[in-house]
Amino acid sequence: xxxxxxxxxxxxxxxxxxxxxxxxxxxxxxxxxxxxxxxxxxxxxxxxxxxxxxxxxxxxxxxxxxxxxxxxxxxxxxxxxxxxxxxxxxxxxxxxxxxxxxxxxxxxxxxxxxxxxxxxxxxxxxxxxxxxxxxxxxxxxxxxxxxxxxxxxxxxxxxxxxxxxxxxxxxxxxxxxxxxxxxxxxxxxxxxxxxxxxxxxxxxxxxxx
Amino acid sequence: xxxxxxxxxxxxxxxxxxxxxxxxxxxxxxxxxxxxxxxxxxxxxxxxxxxxxxxxxxxxxxxxxxxxxxxxxxxxxxxxxxxxxxx
Numbered sequence: 001x002x003x004x005x006x007x008x009x010x011x012x013x014x015x016x017x018x019x020x021x022x023x024x025x026x027x028x029x030x031x032x033x034x035x036x037x038x039x040x041x042x043x044x045x046x047x048x049x050x051x052x053x054x055x056x057x058x059x060x061x062x063x064x065x066x067x068x069x070x071x072x073x074x075x076x077x078x079x080x081x082x083x084x085x086x087x088x089x090x091x092x093x094x095x096x097x098x099x100x101x102x103x104x105x106x107x108x109x110x111x112x113x114x115x116x117x118x119x120x121x122x123x124x125x126x127x128x129x130x131x132x133x134x135x136x137x138x139x140x141x142x143x144x145x146x147x148x149x150x151x152x153x154x155x156x157x158x159x160x161x162x163x164x165x166x167x168x169x170x171x172x173x174x175x176x177x178x179x180x181x182x183x184x185x186x187x188x189x190x191x192x193x194x195x196x197x198x199x200x201x202x203x204x205x206x207x208x209x
Numbered sequence: 210x211x212x213x214x215x216x217x218x219x220x221x222x223x224x225x226x227x228x229x230x231x232x233x234x235x236x237x238x239x240x241x242x243x244x245x246x247x248x249x250x251x252x253x254x255x256x257x258x259x260x261x262x263x264x265x266x267x268x269x270x271x272x273x274x275x276x277x278x279x280x281x282x283x284x285x286x287x288x289x290x291x292x293x294x295x296x
Contacts, residue, residue, distance in 0.1 A: 016242070031228070035229045038229075045247070046245065046247030047247035048229075048247075049229050049230050050225065050226075050227060050244075050247060050248070063249050096226070104258060105263070106224075106226065106255065107251045107252075107254045108224075108225050108251055108252055108254075108255050108257060109224055109226055111251055145286045159290070188222075
């Protein structure tokens with residue numbers, strides 16, 4: 001039986017872990033907020049500055065999720081998977097890249113015009129080489145996420161999974177990540193649709209209104 | 210040279226879309242790639258375009274880029290030595 005052993009959320013200019021707000025700054029734009037959060041977390045990772053907004057959001061949500069954890073060491077590099085989803089794919093980066101096409105197309109922006117690049121950035125940062133997938137759907141689909149991640153565990157392709165929702169478009173964004181493991185703890189919750197949805201709803205603010 | 214390095218920092222931020230960085234965040238001798246600013250081969254393409262667009266300089270070979278793009282100072286030195294003279 002898989003369990004959610006920890007979770008992180010970033011939305012409405014607040015970042016939380018396991019339901020506790022770690023950092024909040026309401027007066028900033030989404031981009032400014034993410035930069036402030038990066039500094040607050042004291043992450044020294046110069047590549048962060050190159051990333052598009054979607055990657056920055058997913059990167060920071062994972063930094064919070066995996067604080068004091070090294071899943072690549074605990075489960076082996078191939079033992080930890082990443083399964084993410086969102087509504088707007090890489091549209092935020094696509095629009096930024098399209099702006100450059102009018103002059104000279106930017107290779108540095110082009111490389112972010114796929115939503116699964118955020119999985120790549122997370123994997124590079126944390127040394128993960130396990131199974132991964134990115135799904136695009138209009139709304140958060142907890143039942144599908146439960147099924148897909150469970151299937152990976154059943155097939156024994158992974159022993160641990162970072163799963164959830166990472167969406168950024170213009171001024172709207174939301175990240176909800178779950179660490180799913182094959183063990184329970186005092187505070188863990190079963191990897192079931194109702195718990196996945198409950199945690200998702202905890203994140204204040206909504207992408208897509 | 211100081212003004213050229215300041216211009217380069219601003220242009221690198223703009224060309225590479227490093228919106229969260231300020232020119233003063235980039236050191237004159239800070240490595241631009243890997244452990245320094247974290248740039249990679251895709252960004253090298255952007256820097257080649259920058260040299261062509263802003264300074265009308267074409268690198269003679271890809272290998273040359275490794276030494277030219279080591280830091281802002283090495284870029285500025287290369288530009289100073291190779292920029293076409295205007296009449």
